[in-house]
Amino acid sequence: MTHDEAAISLAELGNSSRLAIFRYLVKAGHEGVAVGEIQRNLAIPGSTLSHHLTKMAHADLIIQDKKGRSICxxxxxxxxxxxxxxxxxxxxxxxxxxxxxTNSCDC
Structure with missing residues (x-):
């Protein structure tokens, strides 16, 4: 990962709503969550949620899959x-x- 890629990802997560969305998705795990479910559970208006998801997808933080008429x-x-x-x-x-x-770092 480059410095610029890391900066973009961290900048997108620096927004409170996007951080909440990302943490919600992490809790959901590898299966993912439909956009409507995110909207209902986090009470984010549809157009605002769409904006946040687009920015997160462009930063490679999330993957969006179309399943029928919904987006996961x-x-x-x-x-x-x-x-x-x-x-x-x-x-x-x-x-x-x-x-x-010796390097005794516990990281």
């Missing part, structure tokens, strides 16, 4: 894992106490 949304778990790995990539590097020769 699910988290893009590989992208989330790559984002988390990017954030932890350099954990504890350069900040070891002077007398420590």
């Amino acid at each position: 949304c699910k988290p893009n778990f590989p992208h989330l894992e790559n984002l988390m790995a990017y954030l932890k990539e350099e954990c504890c590097e350069g900040h070891q106490p002077p007398d420590t020769e």
Whole structure:
């Protein structure tokens, strides 16, 4: 993952509504949730929800699958894992106490 890709994903999750949507989808797991169910459970107006889902899809945070007349949304778990790995990539590097020769980071 590039720095810019991580920044885009984090910026989209920096919106309170999008963060709530993403957390809701993560709870639902790999099966995903229909857009109507997201709208009902989070009480987000349809046009607003559509806007948030579009932005999240463009940032690769979610995957949208059309199933008949409804759209199912699910988290893009590989992208989330790559984002988390990017954030932890350099954990504890350069900040070891002077007398420590090994990296004792618990990340």
